Structures are given as C-alpha cells and as structure tokens.
Amino acid sequence: MSFMAQWTLEEIVEATGGRLYYGDPKTVASGVSFDTRTIKENNVFVPMVADRNGHEFIQSAIDNGASVAFWSDPIETAPQSIAIIEVTDTLVAFQQFAQAYLKKIKPKVVAITGSNGKTTTKDMVAAVASSTFKTHKTVGNFNNHIGLPLTILEMGEDTEVIVLEMGMSGRDEISLLSKIAKPDISVITMIGESHIEFLGSREGIADAKFEIIDGMQGGTLIYPGEEPLLSKKVIGPSVSKHIGTIKTFGKQEGNDLYPLIIEPSIRSTRFTTNRDDQLSCTLPIPGVYNVQNALAAILVGEELGIDYETAYHSLTHFELTKNRLEWKKGWNDSVLLNDAYNASPSSMKAALNYFQQIDVVGKKIVVLGDILELGEFAKEMHVSLHEAIHPDAIDLLVLYGKDMTYLYEEMTKHMSTDHLFHFEGDKEPLIQFLKDSVQPNDTVLLKSSRSTGLLEVVSELSQSENE
Incomplete structure (x- = not known):
C-alpha cells in the first residue's frame, strides 16, 4: 500500500513562493486536483485559467471537500471558508509545487x-x-x-x-x-x-x-x-x-x-x-x-x-494501457484488434505490417481513420500508407475521414473496389456497414488518431447481437 502524499500549508507556500492568505500554516492537506469533479476530501484545488477561469468553480471545490486552494484572481474575491494560498500564476505554482515534492521524495x-x-x-x-x-x-x-x-x-x-x-x-x-x-x-x-x-x-x-x-x-x-x-x-x-x-x-x-x-x-x-x-x-x-x-x-x-x-x-506479465493493441470480443463472434488510441504514419504502417502477417481463421478486415496533426503533409503521408498495404493479405479495407480520401484514391489503383470502401462524416453508416460485413471468426484491425473518433466504432462493434 502506498503512503499518500501530505503537505502542510507552510510547505506548499514555500514550494510555490506564494502567500498564505487564509488558513493555519500547520494545517495538513493531501491530494491535489485542478478539476472539481475529481476533488476529494482535504485536497488542494488548483484553479487553472484557460478557456474558463477555474476560480469560478471554487464553491464546487469547497462543496466536494477541498481544504485549500491556490488563488491568482484579485485576492478580495477569495472565499473565507477555505485556506487560500495567493500566487501570481496558478499553473506555474502547480508546477513549482510538483518540483518541490519530487525533490522531497x-x-x-x-x-x-x-x-x-x-x-x-x-x-x-x-x-x-x-x-x-x-x-x-x-x-x-x-x-x-x-x-x-x-x-x-x-x-x-x-x-x-x-x-x-x-x-x-x-x-x-x-x-x-x-x-x-x-x-x-x-x-x-x-x-x-x-x-x-x-x-x-x-x-x-x-x-x-x-x-x-x-x-x-x-x-x-x-x-x-x-x-x-x-x-x-x-x-x-x-x-x-x-x-x-x-x-x-x-x-x-x-x-x-x-x-x-x-x-x-x-x-x-x-x-x-x-x-x-x-x-x-x-x-x-x-x-x-x-x-x-x-x-x-x-x-x-x-x-x-x-x-x-x-x-x-x-x-x-506487463499490462498495456487501455485502447492500445487491445484484443476484444467483437460483433457477431468476431475478434477486434483495437489500436484506435493514436496514430502516425509510421505506427500505422507498423500495425498494418503486423496484421497482414498473422494467421487468422476468418477474413482480415482493416479499418483505418484519419491521422491528425500532419498539416501540409497530410496528403503525402496518407498516400504513403499504400506502401504498407498488401491487397492479397487483407479481405476488406475500410477507410474513414476526410484525409483518408487521399489513400482511397491511391488504393483504387491497387485494389478492387469490391474490397475497398470509404466513409466520411457521420459514423453510423460506417458502423452499420461493418456490422453487416463482419462474420464469425473475422478479425478486425481498427487504427486511427484518437480525435478521429474510431473508439466510438470500436465500442459499437464490441457489442454482440445479444447485448
């Protein structure tokens, strides 16, 4: 069992270069959160200033059990029902706090x-x-x-x-x-x-x-x-x-x-x-x-x-973080290989090379979604994926997303359109197509950048007809 981190307010003030505005320096806090939804009893609340000003959620933090909060808004707006540590920038103070704790442990x-x-x-x-x-x-x-x-x-x-x-x-x-x-x-x-x-x-x-x-x-x-x-x-x-x-x-x-x-x-x-x-x-x-x-x-x-x-x-015996090369029981007694957590051209090629080499009982179906953050290289990089696709080694290639249009156009030169499909926008037609296509013992690889949203497709295909 791990010994939970604890700090006195005095230690936190020293770590952050802040000023204790309300509260007893000897008071002990444990745990930290910048999200009021995850606040636990006696936590330190760090209100981040981003798209929304985290200071606005201070009452929710108090209601959920926070005992101390960083504060960079005008100090007169701080509540008096919780210990307050005044800092210039809550994010920088958060990082300084972490660095000091690392040095301590x-x-x-x-x-x-x-x-x-x-x-x-x-x-x-x-x-x-x-x-x-x-x-x-x-x-x-x-x-x-x-x-x-x-x-x-x-x-x-x-x-x-x-x-x-x-x-x-x-x-x-x-x-x-x-x-x-x-x-x-x-x-x-x-x-x-x-x-x-x-x-x-x-x-x-x-x-x-x-x-x-x-x-x-x-x-x-x-x-x-x-x-x-x-x-x-x-x-x-x-x-x-x-x-x-x-x-x-x-x-x-x-x-x-x-x-x-x-x-x-x-x-x-x-x-x-x-x-x-x-x-x-x-x-x-x-x-x-x-x-x-x-x-x-x-x-x-x-x-x-x-x-x-x-x-x-x-x-x-190591355990892989969820959604990375995750084998799942799939729709209609199929098998899913879920790797839709993130993607780059090199990782997608590596996954394709592996998948095309393995022996399976039924058909091999490959579902690829857009790779994001490629900017002006998006067309070139998506087209380059064709180098790793061997039409004889897969039975069905299904592409999803705007940038996968480039790969689809390239693959029409190498693969029969009876085995090649492209979807964009609403995922429901893609999901329905896959449910109609997948047979017992088929193996389906799903790979994309996370923000492309193929995890939603994985979720739908993970349900058997009886669920």
Missing part, C-alpha cells in the same frame, strides 16, 4: 518521449521497475505541462522510481517538462512524423524530442542507435553537461542491445537479445515493433540494477 526519475511507442514503453518500464522498486507512472496520457505535475503530486511518499511520459505538440514543451522533472534516465523511443504539422520536418521533431535532456544533470540517455537524426545530436558540444552515459537499442549489431531472434504470433512476441542468446522474453502483445520498446525498457532496468531474467519476467 527523491525517487529515480525515468522520462520517456518519442513520436510513437512512448506509452507502451512507459508501461514496460514501469513493469520492469516495479519488480524491484516501489514505482509510480503516468496514468493514461497525462503527459503535458498539467498532466506531468499532477502525476508527480499523486505519487506516494514511499515511491522509489517514477516513470513520466512526456508528450508535446510544439517546441520547448518537452524542455519545460524535463526541467520540472530533472530525469535521471531519459528514453527517446523513435523519431516519426507525429506533430510534423507544427515542427515542419523530421529534423524539427528530433530537435523537439531531444529537449528531454534539458533538465538532466549527468544521467543516462537511451535512444534508438539507428536513428541518424539523434546520433548526430549526442555528439554535440552542449550534450556532455546534461548526459553522463549513453546507451542505444536497435535492430542490428552495433547497438548496446539488439534482438537476435524474433518470433511473432497473433497475441504475443518472443525474442532473444545479444546479451544472452539462451534467455528469451515473451511479450504478451503482438507486433515486432514492440520489441524495440521492450529493449528500451530492459536498458532502463539495467540502469536501475535489475537483472535481465527479472526484467524479462516482468515484461512477460
């Missing part, structure tokens, strides 16, 4: 970023670390300038390792997160095309991901050694002041850790590595590409002093 900090695979790698790293240490990790996709501080402040006081996922959409965002967390170990999973709309090129993406070292003070960087955009950066003049050790993983010899044998199957992936060709690891998820995520996790374990046998055993 002193866990080993593992930070993870990358265009694809960061959540899976986070789950794998947490599984390996928790074999030996009290471990806390980012929940869901709470990986931004608000989610990361919240993750830190939710860790128990007995935490020994904290695993923090770091996401971004533009420059300087990961730099901020790294400076808050000051990682001991940083992992970059890969450089793909996610957020190319905002960063302009893969080089721009590499620059943004490499910001993960900005808060490091002599720790270890783990990255894919076969990515030239990163290999160039690790020899830069400013790197040595941040990084003490560099370790690489990859597909081939020359990396610190690489696979010797990979044996994929429909629901698992077995592999051995160059460190011990007699010792194998079996991941409880499909996809050869997940071996790279596992290699990164094994190297993190090595840095934490965890032996390979223990790490492999942990990976064999």
